[in-house]
Amino acid sequence: xxxxxxNCDVSSQQEPNQLRKKRRKSTQTTESHLQNDGTGExxxxxxxxxxxxxxxxxxxxxxxxxxxxxxRTTSPRGEKTREVRETADRVxxxxxxxxxxxxxAILAKRARLLRVKKVKKPKVGCDRMLQESEKRxxxxxxxxxxxxxxxxxxxxxxxxxLNLLEEASDYIAALEMQVKVMTTLSEILxxxxxGAGVGGGSSS
Amino acid sequence: MINRALLPAGGGENMLHxxxxxxxxxxRARIKWQQEQQQQFQLQQQExxxxxxxxxxxxxxxxxxxxxxxxxxxxxxxxxGLVDNGWNNDHVVGYGVGLPYNxxxxxxxxxxxxxxxSSCPPEAVAAVAEATVKGSESVVSxxxxxxxxxxxxxxxxxxxxxxxxxxxxxxxTRDKRIKGCAEQGxxxxxxxxxxxxxxxxxxxxxxxxxxxNSDETSKDxxxxxxxxxxxxxxxxxxxxxxxDSHSLAERVRREKISERMKYLQDxxxxxxxxxxxxxxxxxxxxxxxSLQRQVEFLSMKLAAANPRLDFNxxxxxxxxxxxxxxxxxxxxxxxxxMTNPAYLQFNPAQQQLVACCGLDMGIDPPDxxxxxxxxxxxxxxxxxxxxxxxxxxxxxPTWDADLQNLYNVAFDQGRQTSFQTQPFTGSIExxxxxxxx
Numbered sequence: 001x002x003x004x005x006x007n008c009d010v011s012s013q014q015e016p017n018q019l020r021k022k023r024r025k026s027t028q029t030t031e032s033h034l035q036n037d038g039t040g041e042x043x044x045x046x047x048x049x050x051x052x053x054x055x056x057x058x059x060x061x062x063x064x065x066x067x068x069x070x071x072r073t074t075s076p077r078g079e080k081t082r083e084v085r086e087t088a089d090r091v092x093x094x095x096x097x098x099x100x101x102x103x104x105a106i107l108a109k110r111a112r113l114l115r116v117k118k119v120k121k122p123k124v125g126c127d128r129m130l131q132e133s134e135k136r137x138x139x140x141x142x143x144x145x146x147x148x149x150x151x152x153x154x155x156x157x158x159x160x161x162l163n164l165l166e167e168a169s170d171y172i173a174a175l176e177m178q179v180k181v182m183t184t185l186s187e188i189l190x191x192x193x194x195g196a197g198v199g200g201g202s203s204s
Numbered sequence: 205m206i207n208r209a210l211l212p213a214g215g216g217e218n219m220l221h222x223x224x225x226x227x228x229x230x231x232r233a234r235i236k237w238q239q240e241q242q243q244q245f246q247l248q249q250q251e252x253x254x255x256x257x258x259x260x261x262x263x264x265x266x267x268x269x270x271x272x273x274x275x276x277x278x279x280x281x282x283x284x285g286l287v288d289n290g291w292n293n294d295h296v297v298g299y300g301v302g303l304p305y306n307x308x309x310x311x312x313x314x315x316x317x318x319x320x321x322s323s324c325p326p327e328a329v330a331a332v333a334e335a336t337v338k339g340s341e342s343v344v345s346x347x348x349x350x351x352x353x354x355x356x357x358x359x360x361x362x363x364x365x366x367x368x369x370x371x372x373x374x375x376x377t378r379d380k381r382i383k384g385c386a387e388q389g390x391x392x393x394x395x396x397x398x399x400x401x402x403x404x405x406x407x408x409x410x411x412x413x414x415x416x417n418s419d420e421t422s423k424d425x426x427x428x429x430x431x432x433x434x435x436x437x438x439x440x441x442x443x444x445x446x447x448d449s450h451s452l453a454e455r456v457r458r459e460k461i462s463e464r465m466k467y468l469q470d471x472x473x474x475x476x477x478x479x480x481x482x483x484x485x486x487x488x489x490x491x492x493x494s495l496q497r498q499v500e501f502l503s504m505k506l507a508a509a510n511p512r513l514d515f516n517x518x519x520x521x522x523x524x525x526x527x528x529x530x531x532x533x534x535x536x537x538x539x540x541x542m543t544n545p546a547y548l549q550f551n552p553a554q555q556q557l558v559a560c561c562g563l564d565m566g567i568d569p570p571d572x573x574x575x576x577x578x579x580x581x582x583x584x585x586x587x588x589x590x591x592x593x594x595x596x597x598x599x600x601p602t603w604d605a606d607l608q609n610l611y612n613v614a615f616d617q618g619r620q621t622s623f624q625t626q627p628f629t630g631s632i633e634x635x636x637x638x639x640x641x
Contacts, residue, residue: 047470047471067506080504080507080508081500081503081504081507082503083507084503084504084506084507085499085500085503088499088503088506089499141482142481142482142485145482145485145486145489146485148489149485149488149489149492152489152492152493152496153492161461162457162460162461162464165461165464165465165468166464168468168488168492169464169467169468169471171492172468172471172472172488172491172492172495173471175492175495175496175499176495178499179495179498179499179502182499182502182503182506183502185506186502186505186506186509189506189509190505190509193509
């Protein structure tokens with residue numbers, strides 16, 4: 001683990017200048033947060049948790065495994081994208097180790113689906129809500145945005161503003177890592193597949 | 205317990221049977237109950253018990269006589285000189301003077317108790333005496349409750365004591381010296397109370413205000429003719445800050461929120477210039493939505509590339525080598541030497557991986573391997589170089605741009621390197637076609 005991290009730093013030095021500056025900035029923020037929050041909090045900060053090379057490696061390997069397994073078990077016709085995305089989200093939630101609310105919510109979603117097939121009842125108080133929203137058109141702007149954000153972050157609909165911000169920061173860091181890993185993975189697979197196609201075409 | 209031994213039974217009955225059950229008496233009853241509760245306390249309890257005895261004494265005197273203040277002043281005033289020199293003796297003398305005016309029994313017993321005390325309680329006694337000089341016997345009961353009790357309202361009563369002590373000091377110059385000692389005693393008491401408070405209270409805000417109390421009182425001991433309000437309120441009001449416990453809690457909460465917003469500012473790119481919660485929330489929402497869209501897009505790509513996923517065990521090499529390679533590729537890009545063990549590990553693995561692809565596609569593996577050995581060092585390192593470069597930059601335009609542009613950025617970075625791009629281009633277009641289908 002240590003060697004990987006040192007490799008990360010070595011590579012950062014040899015990258016072009018702008019990349020180096022960016023990396024330095026992120027390490028500085030990491031360090032400042034480490035100093036601020038004490039030794040116990042250091043590992044729990046989202047920047048540290050989700051930006052280590054080990055985290056990326058763990059996630060990528062687990063993702064591959066999960067994708068292979070899902071490929072083998074099911075292949076729905078028109079829903080490949082959604083399945084892949086849900087697999088990726090679940091692996092991300094597992095990588096979070098259950099310390100955050102959104103990760104538990106993602107895993108709970110799946111568990112709930114498997115256990116009981118819910119039939120969604122239409123909202124009873126819907127009309128009343130519409131009338132109220134017409135009367136009260138301008139909720140405070142901040143509150144509206146808070147609601148939107150709480151809908152975006154899974155499992156955070158009735159969470160206080162303070163905790164919502166914390167969950168959001170962890171979720172953003174996790175999503176960034178997810179995007180990086182999936183990009184790299186898709187490019188490997190695309191290149192490999194494309195190369196095979198090209199090679200096959202040229203050979204024949 | 206000493207208290208109960210020294211409390212005259214008659215006095216207790218008198219108190220209870222008095223038709224006017226003042227707040228004072230109710231407090232006293234409560235205090236007695238509390239004292240009974242706290243028999244397991246240690247040293248401080250003992251010291252405080254002395255206060256309570258004395259306070260009870262004064263209570264009694266007040267109830268019966270109403271002339272307690274006179275008694276005390278008479279006991280204190282004649283000995284200004286003596287007061288400085290030796291406390292214990294003077295107290296004895298002073299209370300000796302006061303004795304004849306009151307119930308003999310309780311006072312005699314307390315007289316003995318007083319002589320036993322150390323230097324601290326006499327100061328407290330002086331504080332008590334001084335406090336009662338003004339006739340505010342409620343203060344005494346406050347002292348008792350602050351000494352004995354666990355209640356959080358005690359905090360306010362401590363402030364009242366300080367208040368009263370200040371008020372007293374202003375009026376009588378002769379009492380100044382006494383006051384000095386009393387304040388020391390009181391500061392000790394407040395410190396003790398603060399310790400107790402910090403032990404007993406759960407909320408941080410109370411601790412903060414208590415610490416401020418003790419700090420402020422120790423600073424303001426020298427300033428005699430200063431304040432009408434309790435110290436900590438005055439200091440906070442002077443600074444223009446809120447003084448209420450509710451607003452203190454709100455301030456803490458607001459600080460937490462601003463701290464987390466700052467953290468999010470670091471996380472979300474392009475938020476340096478934005479101040480204010482609404483703008484920041486907008487940016488955060490946009491960013492989260494764009495990230496989720498990206499994940500959706502990438503999952504689409506991965507779903508399209510799914511056939512490649514059916515690898516066997518050889519794929520494990522690729523998985524393990526991939527992060528190492530993504531790290532080490534910049535070094536490889538510099539020199540064509542393949543001295544890097546990770547790269548060496550990777551190359552055969554990649555060949556194997558490709559070989560598996562070939563198998564799946566039904567193509568002759570050796571040909572595939574041959575064909576790939578020439579182009580593999582070129583195109584695949586390039587891929588990883590792109591991805592590593594890409595993964596480590598956060599080019600702001602990509603978040604807002606089209607998803608196709610995202611792909612082109614990676615592609616452009618590949619172009620900047622001096623590698624051959626032909627096989628790479630071909631693969632990208634092929635996968636694009638697949639996606640569109």
